[in-house]
Amino acid sequence: xxxxxxxxxxxxxxxxxxxxxxxxxxxxxxxxxxxxxxxxxxxxxxxxxxxxxxxxxxxxxxxxxxxxxxxxxxxxxxxxxxxxxxxxxxxxxxxxxxxxxxxxxxxxxxxxxxxxxxxxxxxxxxxxxxxxxxxxxxxxxxxxxxxxxxxxxxxxxxxxxxxxxxxxxxxxxxxxxxxxxxxxxxxxxxxxxxxxxxxxxxxxxxxxxxxxxxxxxxxxxxxxxxxxxxxxxxxxxxxxxxxxxxxxxxxxxxxxxxxxxxxxxxxxxxxxxxxxxxxxxxxxxxxxxxxxxxxxxxxxxxxxxxxxxxxxxxxxxxxxxxxxxxxxxxxxxxxxxxxxxxxxxxxxxxxxxxxxxxxxxxxxxxx
Numbered sequence: 001x002x003x004x005x006x007x008x009x010x011x012x013x014x015x016x017x018x019x020x021x022x023x024x025x026x027x028x029x030x031x032x033x034x035x036x037x038x039x040x041x042x043x044x045x046x047x048x049x050x051x052x053x054x055x056x057x058x059x060x061x062x063x064x065x066x067x068x069x070x071x072x073x074x075x076x077x078x079x080x081x082x083x084x085x086x087x088x089x090x091x092x093x094x095x096x097x098x099x100x101x102x103x104x105x106x107x108x109x110x111x112x113x114x115x116x117x118x119x120x121x122x123x124x125x126x127x128x129x130x131x132x133x134x135x136x137x138x139x140x141x142x143x144x145x146x147x148x149x150x151x152x153x154x155x156x157x158x159x160x161x162x163x164x165x166x167x168x169x170x171x172x173x174x175x176x177x178x179x180x181x182x183x184x185x186x187x188x189x190x191x192x193x194x195x196x197x198x199x200x201x202x203x204x205x206x207x208x209x210x211x212x213x214x215x216x217x218x219x220x221x222x223x224x225x226x227x228x229x230x231x232x233x234x235x236x237x238x239x240x241x242x243x244x245x246x247x248x249x250x251x252x253x254x255x256x257x258x259x260x261x262x263x264x265x266x267x268x269x270x271x272x273x274x275x276x277x278x279x280x281x282x283x284x285x286x287x288x289x290x291x292x293x294x295x296x297x298x299x300x301x302x303x304x305x306x307x308x309x310x311x312x313x314x315x316x317x318x319x320x321x322x323x324x325x326x327x328x329x330x331x332x333x334x335x336x337x338x339x340x341x342x343x344x345x346x347x348x349x350x351x352x353x354x355x356x357x358x359x360x361x362x363x364x365x366x367x
Contacts, residue, residue, distance in 0.1 A: 003032045003035070003085070004050075004086070005035070006039070008039050008094075009021065009038065009041040010038065013257050015211065016186075018041075020109075028355065028359065036048040037080070038052070039056060054078055056072070056075055058072065061074070069148045070141055070142075071093055071149075072093060084101065085104070086106075086362055087101045087104050087107065088108075088109060091111065095155075105366065108152065108153065110159060112166070113169045115146035117275075119142060158181075159180060160358075161182070161184075165301055166183075167181050167182075167183050182361060184354050186281050187284075188351065189352070193289050194289075195342050196263070200291075201266075204263065204291075205218065205269075205271070206285075207282060208239045209241065213273050216275070220272045223244070223246075225321055227247050234250045235251055236252050259285065269283075272295075272314075280295075280300070283295060288342065290341065291338055291341075293337075294314055294320065294323045297313055304344065305341075
């Protein structure tokens, strides 16, 4: 069985989307011959026998057409040496590439429910917020993007999503797809993470600020949490820049190749996200390293967590500040929560638990 994975990036140290692609290929490569087609990443990730980079730049005509769909629809034909039995596309931005593979089953991997993300991005995100569209046009563009995404969910031979929450959101709109949407959560090879016994001396947040939800979380840290807790050092890990002023107890570490030392050295790991979908890699990696996690309900959405047992849930900024104070000063309870988090990721979020499900679906599509 030959599977061609199409995605913007595939790397263990980039965005959450790139990490999911990387882990997915690791999961299936012992059972399938895997090729990878990158639309943005020129460097071969050295994880598949076949790698091909192909950019799909916009022309002025395609940019105009995107005003009617939001997503790109113009793709030139490709000539590939790799002849796949199954094509797996990892974002609606490139689902239009299906036309390059007629009579081949198309598997769609949704990392988020994109129409929910766009609702926030267009209203308050740093991207489209700056475009002077009148509000009626913005609402219409959101609607068009949603219709496009729904169309391709219906056209896909099968769709994988990150959480039961995302699956239910899609089935509200498309109930007839119940047999064609399967939850495969974000997963790790848990054996690659050694649990840390350190107490740690920092509060850590991790995430690229190119993603609107992460940028919003960093704003909460710098403007609300850190000023209220000046004696506690906060560290922010991830690419991107922050333009506003921030207190002295906040330090930006930028992008790093290896995150495990930073997780090992933190006392608390925080996820003050207010929007988004899918499930958070950052929480899974903190669990795997046995770090106590404080999150908003949205940040922990889709994960099988229990407040006070394997995670601490704080619903607003005031409760977040109190949670940091409490667990910072109660290391015994923080350690107990961290150990339960490690147990959870071992039993539910190791990708070896889901490999057979994915391969069986591939084989069913081929039959």
